[in-house]
Amino acid sequence: MQIDKLISGLDLTSYIEQFQSFFSREENLYIQGDQELHYRYIKALDKLEFNTPPKVSDFFTIKNHLKKHGVLQFEQIFELVKVVRYFRYFKNKNLECIIGEWVEKIEIPQKFLEVEKYFDIQGNFEENLDENLFGLGQKIKEQKNEISSSLKRLMGSQKLSGYLIDTQIHFINNEECLLVRGGFNHVLKGAVVGRSTAGFFYVAPDVILKSKEKIRFIEQERQAIFYTYAKDFSKILEELLPFINFIDKEFSKFDNYQARVLFARSKNLQIIKSKNHKNIVLKEFIHPALHQAKPISVNFEKNILMVTGVNAGGKTMLLKSILAAAFMAKYIIPMKLNDVKSEIGTFKDIDAIIDDPQNVKNDISTFAGRMQQFSQIFLKKQALIGVDEIELGTDSDEAAALFKVILDDLISRGQKVVITTHHKRLAALMADRDDVELLAAIYDEKDRRPTYEFMQGIIGKSYAFETASRYGITHAIVDEAKKVYGDNSEKLSLLIERGSQLERELKHKHKQVDEKLEELSKKELALKDEREALHKELEREKLKLKASYEEAINEAKKAARGGDIKEIHRAMNKANQKLPQEQKTELKRPYDFKVGDEVKYHSQSGIIVSMKAKSDATIDINGMKVRVKTKHLTPTKIIKQKPKTDIRVNVEKKAGLTCDLHGMRGDEACEVLDKFLNDALINGWDEVLIYHGIGTGKLSHAVKEFLKVHPKVKKFEDAPAHMGGFGAKVVSL
Known part of the structure; x- marks a missing residue:
């Protein structure tokens, strides 16, 4: 069965067996129907204290006997009695929640009570x-x-x-x-x-x-x-078959609810369900198969998550954890994680390509088996796929090109894929896509062991040589392998990692600029809308003003036609009242403060010595400098600013952020380094990167000694792993 294979592949077999032991009878893991409604009932039940339901058998055989007018045994009848009595127990609790509303709607027929009364609590017949x-x-x-x-x-x-x-x-x-x-x-x-x-x-x-x-x-x-009683009881229950079908279905639902609640309580787990999106955000998730494991936190919102890095660093278990969390959320199975900060999307299918598919019996190779597995993925839609060691079984360069195209096609089909790989080439080919997330397993170079933690946005090294040493391969063999591998290969790996990181950083900055431009466009549209609204408001006010003037003129004309002087004055007064009254407004232009102005701040007098923008100023009050808002200042006397001499030094910017000393002698490298640091100081940089390589260590020693005595070097340290590690120095100026 496909689901059993998935459970086994994700190392969930023992965990699911423990979970299923909490059911009163054998049930499917998936609850048919509205998952949101089921989740509401589960959470409501989780807030209640209740007795565990009795173990009961399936009603399939019982219902078939009744349909064929058969005679049930007392043991079979008592199975029905146990279920009905359990629901009556809940009805008697008079719960004021959706669980109480649900069980209250279950009406137990009077005829069933005629059968039930003949059985005691252990199921013995009341003779x-x-x-x-x-x-x-x-x-x-x-x-x-x-x-x-x-x-x-x-x-x-x-x-x-x-x-x-x-x-x-x-x-x-x-x-x-x-x-x-x-x-x-x-x-x-x-x-x-x-x-x-x-x-x-x-x-x-x-x-x-x-x-x-x-x-x-x-x-x-x-x-x-x-037997006579059994026949009579069976005849009554045959008439109650619709009720038995109903109570059987309701108990199956309740059994699914209570099993999840009691299982979560027994292991201090959290109950969450999948949400209506395709993102996976895990916070402090622990895979059930691991003991004393580091909690996993990962943000998987893009189409592809590519996990690279150190061997035995937890990549495969991270893949299994992501798929296991999605599987358990889909089936509302309790798990260990931070349920407040975690979100898991909904996926129609979840599939894992983890084990080596090589099969001697069927004459199929590892790579051929992998291709068979991938061909099945293309038939699925909106699935979550996990592929461990994607390059398994074939040439790395060919595999990188092939799997790059395969992954592009899977993305176009709406699939979401988690991949572990050691192929930097494949990672570099995929890294330029916005819908690909990189994740690297971190290696502690000081302790020379994996940390089982992950960093987003970079391609990680496999640390094959270090892993081999840690697991017992002699240093002589490892050192010889490093010579065969060569410095050029190491540099190429560093360039791929660094180039990928810089490209992603550039894309991120472009994205930020695009977001800023979009925000400015929205503000521009808002200002246009506001201007149009003000224009319409002005037109309405003009029309109101015109109407007021016309009404006033009509009143004056009416008074003039009357001929009575007093009546004319009264009409004119009335007309004047209807005219819009003039409002005197005094416009104040804000004073433009400058450095050197003499001002008053509350009751103290002072002089502006510096300004930050137009709203903030620093004033000197009797030798004490105070930073204030210009709106709180009053100008008193303006003092002309003393002329200042502006000296600018034009220096040709030849320095870069990095200095590569590979292949140089010690004295030559120090001379180049000295000029590089001088240029960096003139250009205003406070941190630079120097590459000297590892080699024999002579060049590294010369660089360290030079940096120790340089007057403008504050500190220096080995670069991070992705920036050169022991073969580079990060220098603070």
Whole structure:
């Protein structure tokens, strides 16, 4: 089964088995229906205290028997009773939440109560509710007492006492027996039903056969009554088949909910579900197969996540962790992570290409097997794919070109892919895409071991030589391998890593500029909209003003036609009131402060000695300098600024941020380095990078000694791994 293969490939088998042990009966991992609604019920149940549901069997066989008008056994009927009683237990809790609303809607038919009352809490039939059964039960007790008395009388017999091993009544194959030694047949008639380890005989005496026969007849009569009840119960339950189908479905849902809640509580896990997007953001995630592991935090929002870096640095487990988290979120399986800061998208399919597909039986190579696996991926849509060691099984240069095109095609199909690789060429080919995220496993060069941590945005080294030494390969072999590998190959690797990093940094800066331009465009559009709104407001005010003037003129004309002087004055006053009143506004132009102005700040007088922009100024008040806002200043007396002499030195900028001393002698390198540092100081740089290589160490020693005595060097240290490591120095000036 595909899901079982995925679970095994992601090292989740043991974890899923533990999870499934919390179910009351065997259920599918995936809950059919609205996942958002299921998640709400799970979170609501997680807030409640409740008893664990009983273990019950599947209702498939029970429902088929009822459909065919069959007769159920009491054990099967009790399985139904257990489920109904558990739901009644929840109904009696009177919960005020969506769980309470849900169970409240479950109506238990009265007819089912007629069946349920005949079973006690352990599932035994309540015989005291039937007079005949109760009477037959008493008769059986009487016969058993008679058997016990007969056996005790036998054991008290002097004839048999010499043959008895002990004075106990043994039950062998459901038969009451005495344990006796050989020769018992002279004094005891009975059937041998077994032998002890010491060679003695278990004998069922004939004196109790009559009582046993009576019990057998009584039991037959009881079983006939039980069968009658079973037929009656089955007939009632057949009529209640729609209710049984309903309660079966509801219990399956509840079983899925409670298993997740109780499993999370037992291991202090978090319950999250996948969200309606394609991003994966994990914070402090711990894979279930790891013990005392470092929590993983990764941001996988792009189409491709390419993981490079040190061997045995945790790349494969990171891949499995990302896929495992997506799988568990899809199936709402509890996991260990920071649920507040983590988000996991929804994927139709999740697939892992991890193991070596080589198969001798089918005559298939590693690379051919990989191609078969990739051909299946092309058939999927909106899937999350994990590929471990993508270059496995073929030439590295050919593989880089092939897998570059394959990954481009997968991106166009909407797939999301996590890859681990040691191919710097493939990583460099993919690094120029905006939808590819690089992640490098970090190596601690000081302690010479992986840190099991990751850094985004760079291509990592594999540290094959260091890993070989750490796992027991002799230094002589490793040193010889380094010579074969050569300095040029090492430089090429550094150039690929550095070039990829610079390219991604440049793209990031371009993206920031584009975002700034877009923001400015939005502000420009907003200003245009504001200007248009103000223009419309001005036009409305003009129309209102025109209407007011026309109304005032009409009032004046009306008064003039009346001829009465007093009436004319009253009309004119009324017209004047309707005219818009003039508002006197005094516009203040902000004073343009300059250095040297004499100003007043509250009750103190001072002089502006410097300014930052137009809003901030530093003033000198009786020898004390105070930085204030210019809006709090009042100009008093303007003092002409003294002329200043501006001296500018034009220096040809020949220096760069880096200085490469490879291949130089010590004295020659010091001379070049001295000129480089002088140019860097004139150009205003405070940090530079010097490449001297590792080699024999003479050039490195000369550079260190020169830097120690240089008066303008504050400090220097070995460069980070991706910038040259021990073969370079970062110098602070």
